[in-house]
Amino acid sequence: MSSKYEENIILPNGKTVKVITSVVEASEKDVDIAVEAATKAFNEEWIHMDGHKRGRLLNKLADLIERDIDELAALESLDNGKAFTIAKSADLPLTIAVYRYFAGWCDKIHGKVIETEHDKFCYTRHEPIGVVGAIIPWNFPLLMQSWKLAPALACGNTVVLKSSEYTPLNALKVAALFKEAGFPKGVVNILSGFGPTAGAAIANHMKIDKVAFTGSTAVGRSILKASADSNLKKVSLELGGKSPNIIFADSDLEVAVKWAYQGIYFNHGQCCCAGSRVYVEDSIYDKFVEKFKAYSESMKIGDPFHNDTFQGPQVSQRQFDRIMSYIESGKQEGATLLLGGERHGDEGYFVCPTVFTDVNENMKIMQEEIFGPVVAIAKFKTVEEVIEKAHLTNYGLAAAVFTKNLSRAIKISNTLRAGTVWGYKESGFGRELGKYALELYTQVKTVQINLES
Numbered sequence: 001m002s003s004k005y006e007e008n009i010i011l012p013n014g015k016t017v018k019v020i021t022s023v024v025e026a027s028e029k030d031v032d033i034a035v036e037a038a039t040k041a042f043n044e045e046w047i048h049m050d051g052h053k054r055g056r057l058l059n060k061l062a063d064l065i066e067r068d069i070d071e072l073a074a075l076e077s078l079d080n081g082k083a084f085t086i087a088k089s090a091d092l093p094l095t096i097a098v099y100r101y102f103a104g105w106c107d108k109i110h111g112k113v114i115e116t117e118h119d120k121f122c123y124t125r126h127e128p129i130g131v132v133g134a135i136i137p138w139n140f141p142l143l144m145q146s147w148k149l150a151p152a153l154a155c156g157n158t159v160v161l162k163s164s165e166y167t168p169l170n171a172l173k174v175a176a177l178f179k180e181a182g183f184p185k186g187v188v189n190i191l192s193g194f195g196p197t198a199g200a201a202i203a204n205h206m207k208i209d210k211v212a213f214t215g216s217t218a219v220g221r222s223i224l225k226a227s228a229d230s231n232l233k234k235v236s237l238e239l240g241g242k243s244p245n246i247i248f249a250d251s252d253l254e255v256a257v258k259w260a261y262q263g264i265y266f267n268h269g270q271c272c273c274a275g276s277r278v279y280v281e282d283s284i285y286d287k288f289v290e291k292f293k294a295y296s297e298s299m300k301i302g303d304p305f306h307n308d309t310f311q312g313p314q315v316s317q318r319q320f321d322r323i324m325s326y327i328e329s330g331k332q333e334g335a336t337l338l339l340g341g342e343r344h345g346d347e348g349y350f351v352c353p354t355v356f357t358d359v360n361e362n363m364k365i366m367q368e369e370i371f372g373p374v375v376a377i378a379k380f381k382t383v384e385e386v387i388e389k390a391h392l393t394n395y396g397l398a399a400a401v402f403t404k405n406l407s408r409a410i411k412i413s414n415t416l417r418a419g420t421v422w423g424y425k426e427s428g429f430g431r432e433l434g435k436y437a438l439e440l441y442t443q444v445k446t447v448q449i450n451l452e453s
């Protein structure tokens with residue numbers, strides 16, 4: 001693709017190089033071609049295929065992903081910078097599980113008979129929507145792909161999916177596996193392309209019936225506008241987060257530190273649900289901070305292909321610069337930089353695990369999504385205070401509560417305006433996994449038959 005992004009690639013030996021490979025950049029015209037193929041496949045073949053056959057195809061795809069697990073994990077690592085061992089033990093099994101889970105739903109999607117007058121027969125059908133446009137980000141390329149493709153296909157839709165311009169490789173590899181699994185031509189169409197061109201063409205397309213988007217809140221807004229300005233296509237949005245982790249004095253400190261660490265540093269902080277604001281009850285605050293710092297210092301950063309690496313490089317120069325500018329703003333706004341705050345090593349986009357303390361809710365690092373290994377730790381005294389603070393952002397994607405008091409945990413979980421899995425407020429709408437996802441990719445038709453005639 002464009003040379004602008006070529007310098008963003010890190011080799012397995014940790015060296016920054018210009019190019020590992022190039023892929024074809026999809027244009028608006030390619031989107032048209034893909035939509036045409038998807039429309040034809042939907043009308044002529046996919047809509048007529050029995051659910052159990054769709055399920056077999058999805059299971060076959062999962063078999064092929066399992067067969068090629070090492071290659072896919074290596075591609076994920078090369079493309080995104082995440083550790084190979086983590087890609088293989090987390091991203092890949094989760095991807096396979098998603099395809100298998102939705103394979104099971106294919107022949108279980110059905111409507112209801114509705115009680116009505118005796119001379120009428122009324123029922124609902126849960127029908128596919130048609131051609132789904134899917135636009136995904138770079139932080140979990142394979143998994144995000146499966147979260148869109150598996151439920152959309154299970155419900156009988158055909159798909160045009162655009163991968164992120166930063167991580168196109170596995171989408172192409174999986175496209176070949178779809179073909180090998182025997183999916184009819186045109187059912188799955190994968191494009192590598194940029195947002196403002198191919199992505200916007202999908203969002204604006206008159207023949208795309210629904211767009212499923214995961215990415216930033218800013219682009220999410222533009223997708224909604226494009227729907228309003230084009231054919232009012234259905235839209236589901238999975239957007240950003242600034243999730244609070246609330247740690248009470250009665251929690252097991254070791255457990256809380258371990259999960260707060262995973263909560264922010266997993267995938268180098270590039271998780272929409274990253275626990276980037278940690279609130280600790282004041283009586284254990286000092287102890288927590290000391291332990292959390294020690295834990296963070298022990299993190300193995302480096303070559304994604306080393307077995308003990310936990311954190312590889314950030315995905316791109318753009319993200320690296322963005323994270324560094326947030327760190328700078330934290331310092332400027334008066335937060336205490338307890339740990340990190342700088343590049344790790346002298347090449348590649350490695351960011352040291354970074355911990356801020358003495359923060360307040362007005363600071364940018366407490367309000368905006370950093371999408372990097374940067375955490376802010378604050379104190380609280382009362383439940384009311386921490387709930388109020390937890391709500392002081394525009395996001396509501398996820399939250400965590402650590403306490404041994406079960407009734408308090410349940411009460412606070414019920415009170416927090418966070419979707420835990422998916423959110424309220426500016427984090428988007430629509431539930432992507434589980435049975436709820438079926439509602440995103442079907443439309444309900446009510447049929448009423450007059451029995452008199």
Ligand SMILES: NC(=O)c1ccc[n+]([C@@H]2O[C@H](COP(=O)([O-])OP(=O)(O)OC[C@H]3O[C@@H](n4cnc5c(N)ncnc54)[C@H](O)[C@@H]3O)[C@@H](O)[C@H]2O)c1
Pocket residue numbers: 135136137138139162163164165193194195196198199200201203214215216217219220222238239240241271272369371427428
């Ligand atoms: N809620 C979730 O499930 C979830 C998961 C992962 C990432 N995210 C969010 O995604 C963001 C990071 O990812 P990113 O930098 O790739 O986000 P992004 O919004 O810049 O890009 C996401 C996708 O949208 C495309 N895109 C960009 N501009 C577009 C436009 N004008 N029209 C159509 N498509 C366009 C990109 O090419 C990419 O494929 C973070 O804010 C993160 O929280 C959310």
